[in-house]
Amino acid sequence: MSTYWILALAACGSVVFLAVPKASAETRITVQPAQIEGRIDPFIYGHFLEHIYHSVEDGLYGELVRNRAFAAQTGITRSGDSLVLTTPATDVKKVFGDPTWTDYEFTLRARKSTGAEGFLILVRATDDRNFYWWNLGGWANTAHQLEVEKDDQRRPIGPRVRGSIETGRWYQIRMRVEGDHIQGWLDDKLVLDMRDSTHPRGGVGVGFWATGGEFTDFRVRDLNGRELPLRLDTVTSARDLPQEWREWPAPARRAELIELPESPNTGLAVRIRLPGSGQSAGIAQDRFHLVQGRRYPGFLWAKAEGQVSRMTVRFVDRQGKTLASKVLPAPPPTLKEFKFTLRPTASDSSGTLVVEAEGSGT
Incomplete structure (x- = not known):
């Protein structure tokens, strides 16, 4: 049986980059509805919110990861x-x-x-x-x-x-x-x-x-x-990765979407069949605006079957050069949360997040 590992990204367990404000003292706001401070021009209408990269992923947070819950393909x-x-x-x-x-x-x-x-x-x-x-x-x-x-x-x-x-x-x-x-x-x-x-x-x-x-x-x-x-x-398969994600380092039919009831998200996960022989395989997401020296904290949930030696989470630039990397231990047979922080050594307006693992199966 080939070795594979399961990665679940979710609201409760995922690769999520967000800024969490510190707790502050209670603030009281008083609204005076009869007091007019300004009027809206009657020719301003039909406004919309344009979601660019990381504006409002599942709420008003500064998250960078799109579709962290691996929401499945829609349509036929x-x-x-x-x-x-x-x-x-x-x-x-x-x-x-x-x-x-x-x-x-x-x-x-x-x-x-x-x-x-x-x-x-x-x-x-x-x-x-x-x-x-x-x-x-x-x-x-x-x-x-x-x-x-x-x-x-x-x-x-x-x-x-x-x-x-x-x-x-x-x-x-x-x-x-x-x-x-x-x-x-x-x-x-x-x-x-x-x-x-x-x-x-x-x-x-x-x-x-x-x-x-x-x-x-x-x-x-x-x-x-x-x-x-x-x-x-x-035609897209129900097991194909969502459009926000792709195989890493290249398409090899090693990654597939599966149902995983214990996953702390929508009940979905990505399964990766590892190639062995010291090679790695994983998934990636593009279009990250990376700033040199900035902290990007995140976490993911993973489990493994077979002999997985380690996992790695990293940022690469548009030429494929690693800008930040964090090695994580091999995941256990049951889902476990892994936290990490990445700090890019250079800026890139079109970086890539890579999550990969190494190992061999039996």
Whole structure:
């Protein structure tokens, strides 16, 4: 079994850089609502707070780490050979395949797990703003209809057909595009038969509207029966690191997001499979504004299975040079908090935080 260690960053246990003010004496503030000190100009409206780097991460603190709780990816994610949406959402879709495809058949199976409507099956999709979609179980799960979208402008094609999508039931779906002819079968019954020439080419896709569920068994064939290649690995996996984080020192498929109920955050953690042979592996986050000589206190929670020799937390500059480093002892088999302080030897407006470990497994 490979050696790996688990790092949990959270509100209660994380790599968190913040300034904690010292306790002060009680202060009493008296407000006189009838006393006007100044007026707001009537032409000032629609203000918003722009979150740049470390303004307001989970509260009004000077934290630098973004997504310290490893909040999972949202939207449709890949799970094995399936595409899944756990929480119902409106107008969420994934486009894949080759945008130069013209005439083909797209088959798949789909199941609704929760929500008010059904599925969206996309063909001739050049991107997520230009496509046809077959809306199955739309309009409060009362009808099916083909719709076309061009540059974010959507319109229906042909009449609605009465129908609904049952929760928990698997449906076999097939769509065929040939020239301007667009057809669709639901459980081998021809339901859609329309013509439209808006989009002559494009890939395929799937989506949901006010629904959650699963798609699987994807196949695309040209009209001669030749299999066309589909790459679902371009879709984010539910186990992929959140976008704020990346593998260190380079992508090697060693880091994955896992559920860890004992983690003192959202119940999520990152598991790192160590390469052994004295090499290290870990995770990193970019875009840290580092100031020479400033103290950056933090802490993390970690545990290990296997023979982990040590952990290291450090700052590196944009050229990869280490500006500050702290070596931590090997974590135990159960989660433990590790505190540290980093003090950069130079400033860098685009530094990187690295958390890594060394060790070998059995």
